[in-house]
Amino acid sequence: xxxxxxxxxxxxxxxxxxxxxxxxxxxxxxxxxxxxxxxxxxxxxxxxxxxxxxxxxxxxxxxxxxxxxxxxxxxxxxxxxxxxxxxxxxxxxxx
Numbered sequence: 001x002x003x004x005x006x007x008x009x010x011x012x013x014x015x016x017x018x019x020x021x022x023x024x025x026x027x028x029x030x031x032x033x034x035x036x037x038x039x040x041x042x043x044x045x046x047x048x049x050x051x052x053x054x055x056x057x058x059x060x061x062x063x064x065x066x067x068x069x070x071x072x073x074x075x076x077x078x079x080x081x082x083x084x085x086x087x088x089x090x091x092x093x094x095x
Contacts, residue, residue, distance in 0.1 A: 006084045007051040011036065011058055012043065013077045018062055018070065029065060033057045056091035 011030070015038075018026035027040045035054035037046040047054050055078075062070035071093065078085070078094045087095070 005047070005051075006081065007047040007055055008045050010055060010078060010081060011047055012045040013081075014058060014062075014074050015040075015045065016043075017073050017077060021073070022066065025065075026062075029061050030058060033061050052089055052091055056093050059091065059093055 015026055015030045018029075027038065030036060031038055033054060034057060035047060035049045035051075036058065037048060038044070059071055059074040062074065075094050078090055082090075
């Protein structure tokens with residue numbers, strides 16, 4: 001298996017946290033985000049293309065269904081890994 005980069009790790013943690021709240025719908029919604037390749041059976045997530053935009057797209061996908069509470073969950077996860085990212089790598093929506 002290819003080692004996951006920080007964005008793949010972030011996306012996986014966001015999906016896992018959303019899944020703990022809303023169940024399988026979290027995976028269905030994540031699979032709709034362009035730039036994400038998800039094999040949830042193996043808990044593998046890969047971010048392709050513009051990683052910052054893809055991360056923001058995931059947050060917006062959850063927001064469109066579940067509102068601001070989903071954004072707050074995403075922000076908490078990003079902030080838990082903030083030391084691994086530079087400020088310009090974090091989408092404004094999640095700062």
